[in-house]
Amino acid sequence: MTIDTKRIREDFPILKRQVHGRPLVYFDNAATSQKPQMVIDALVEYYTTYNANIHRGIHALAEEATGRYEETRQKTADFINAPDASNIVFTRNTTEAINLVMHSWGRKFLHKGDEIVLTTMEHHSNLVPWQMLAQEKGVQLRFIDIDDEGELVRDDIERLIGEKTKLVAVVHMSNGIGTINPVLEIIERAHQHGALILLDGAQSVPHLAVDVQELDCDFLAFSAHKMCGPTGVGVLYARRELLEEMDPFLGGGEMIRRVKLEESTWNDVPWKFEAGTPNIGDVCAFGTTLDYLSAIGMQNVRAHEIEMVQECMRRLASVPGITIYGPESPQHRGGVVSFNLDGVHPHDLGTVLDRNGVAIRAGHHCCQPLMNRLDVVATARASFYLYNELNELDAMIEGIEEAARMFRVPAPTGT
Amino acid sequence: MSQHLPEPEFDELYRELILDHYRNPRHKEPLADADVVAEGYNPLCGDEVELRLDFNNGTVTDVSFGGRGCSISQASGSIMSEMVIGKSIANVRKMSEQFNKMMTDPESEPPEELGDLEALQGVAKFPVRVKCATLAWHTLEEGLRQREEGGHEAHVEE
Numbered sequence: 001m002t003i004d005t006k007r008i009r010e011d012f013p014i015l016k017r018q019v020h021g022r023p024l025v026y027f028d029n030a031a032t033s034q035k036p037q038m039v040i041d042a043l044v045e046y047y048t049t050y051n052a053n054i055h056r057g058i059h060a061l062a063e064e065a066t067g068r069y070e071e072t073r074q075k076t077a078d079f080i081n082a083p084d085a086s087n088i089v090f091t092r093n094t095t096e097a098i099n100l101v102m103h104s105w106g107r108k109f110l111h112k113g114d115e116i117v118l119t120t121m122e123h124h125s126n127l128v129p130w131q132m133l134a135q136e137k138g139v140q141l142r143f144i145d146i147d148d149e150g151e152l153v154r155d156d157i158e159r160l161i162g163e164k165t166k167l168v169a170v171v172h173m174s175n176g177i178g179t180i181n182p183v184l185e186i187i188e189r190a191h192q193h194g195a196l197i198l199l200d201g202a203q204s205v206p207h208l209a210v211d212v213q214e215l216d217c218d219f220l221a222f223s224a225h226k227m228c229g230p231t232g233v234g235v236l237y238a239r240r241e242l243l244e245e246m247d248p249f250l251g252g253g254e255m256i257r258r259v260k261l262e263e264s265t266w267n268d269v270p271w272k273f274e275a276g277t278p279n280i281g282d283v284c285a286f287g288t289t290l291d292y293l294s295a296i297g298m299q300n301v302r303a304h305e306i307e308m309v310q311e312c313m314r315r316l317a318s319v320p321g322i323t324i325y326g327p328e329s330p331q332h333r334g335g336v337v338s339f340n341l342d343g344v345h346p347h348d349l350g351t352v353l354d355r356n357g358v359a360i361r362a363g364h365h366c367c368q369p370l371m372n373r374l375d376v377v378a379t380a381r382a383s384f385y386l387y388n389e390l391n392e393l394d395a396m397i398e399g400i401e402e403a404a405r406m407f408r409v410p411a412p413t414g415t
Numbered sequence: 416m417s418q419h420l421p422e423p424e425f426d427e428l429y430r431e432l433i434l435d436h437y438r439n440p441r442h443k444e445p446l447a448d449a450d451v452v453a454e455g456y457n458p459l460c461g462d463e464v465e466l467r468l469d470f471n472n473g474t475v476t477d478v479s480f481g482g483r484g485c486s487i488s489q490a491s492g493s494i495m496s497e498m499v500i501g502k503s504i505a506n507v508r509k510m511s512e513q514f515n516k517m518m519t520d521p522e523s524e525p526p527e528e529l530g531d532l533e534a535l536q537g538v539a540k541f542p543v544r545v546k547c548a549t550l551a552w553h554t555l556e557e558g559l560r561q562r563e564e565g566g567h568e569a570h571v572e573e
Binding site for chain 2: 345347348351355362363364368377407408409
């Protein structure tokens with residue numbers, strides 16, 4: 001079964017809007033997704049009916065808000081099949097979740113000479129924190145390269161993950177070119193050598209069924225806003241033993257058990273990592289988001305995106321001068337198609353498409369090393385989600401052809 | 416094409432003169448043994464440009480402008496190259512100042528001596544593209560600064 005986009009589109013009020021006089025075609029889902037009405041309603045419901053600070057209040061509103069906040073933690077655990085709600089730490093976003101691991105685990109357990117294995121396709125958020133740690137601790141960074149199809153080089157996985165490796169931090173699905181990495185193989189290799197694995201799930205969790213127990217991953221980070229949820233909510237999943245032995249991230253209220261003037265003791269996990277008043281309203285609304293996606297089924301979302309990607313690549317291939325980056329097989333690729341049009345800079349293409357109502361991303365996608373590796377300064381990127389339809393590709397292809405006419409040096413007549 | 420481009424500002428952004436400079440950039444061939452080589456970089460979009468300058472007695476005698484960038488940044492550099500050759504450094508500085516003013520204040524009247532640069536006036540109405548237009552000029556200012564300091568390489572980030 002695939003999904004009924006007509007019915008799903010009814011759930012997303014923004015899809016009714018026009019942009020520059022044309023119907024909105026939203027193909028920038030890898031940057032952020034749109035929100036269904038029920039999630040918007042859940043936010044309004046929080047602020048209009050049970051807004052209160054959580055965990056400490058003894059009144060009815062506080063109890064209700066605490067209940068809904070903690071219920072979302074359980075729903076989040078269920079969504080990725082985590083063993084328990086206490087495996088889930090709420091952060092602001094994926095970036096903060098990864099930084100939390102760097103500070104609370106990396107700074108405590110890594111030492112000079114240890115190695116962290118990354119890939120050349122990492123988003124800056126799963127690269128820069130490790131560069132900071134490397135500078136501070138003298139830890140070495142090693143990079144698994146990609147081949148010409150944008151897939152990880154298998155030999156590098158074998159060669160680079162070894163006895164000195166303490167952590168393998170790798171993107172599950174590339175936001176830049178869509179590659180779905182062979183994480184099972186990488187995780188097995190890492191664990192053979194006693195290394196931990198951190199998966200950057202910012203793109204995978206919103207688009208694939210991800211099961212942390214089946215994967216046997218140690219850390220998984222993702223964001224609510226890329227999966228129909230509100231901005232300002234990130235998730236760190238971690239194995240319980242790791243959370244127990246890690247140091248706190250930020251100090252302050254909620255993360256403590258007992259505070260004296262000179263020292264304090266820490267709260268239980270996961271609250272040890274949630275100092276200060278968290279983003280209560282958005283977390284509660286994220287619970288509704290998870291209900292929404294679960295009802296549709298992540299397998300169905302994935303099947304729909306394979307169909308979108310297949311058709312998008314087929315249509316793009318018919319335009320002269322198009323280069324598509326990343327794996328050829330839609331099975332190896334999430335709902336992301338990164339491309340360039342010969343002679344037209346992606347920013348110009350993005351501006352022309354915008355005038356046609358089509359929202360894509362143009363730039364380096366926070367993956368400058370990946371762009372260097374592909375030998376481009378930037379790409380245009382169309383990225384899909386459950387509400388996109390095959391016929392929306394018409395507006396994109398029309399805009400691309402128009403940009404080609406505008407910017408290219410006209411071919412000499414007679415050729 | 417017009418039914419796809421209903422809004423006048425769009426035509427203002429991509430004026431025919433800009434498209435012409437983009438398709439046929441002037442002074443693109445890198446100057447050999449230039450007095451100054453300045454690099455410009457826009458981290459927002461990854462665009463990289465290289466500006467080479469020759470001087471004689473306080474006058475810009477030759478320029479080359481190359482690199483990778485969008486139509487706006489490439490056209491801006493191409494037009495700039497044409498305009499600054501043969502001008503005194505003081506004059507070039509004044510043009511740069513006027514151009515930056517035009518880019519940051521969409522309401523300002525472009526001074527007449529800006530010539531072809533006037534074609535870039537519409538860019539000011541597209542805030543996300545302003546840095547594309549100013550990259551070449553900021554690189555030029557860096558090149559001039561570098562000449563004063565007697566250095567050879569300069570690097571500017573938008």
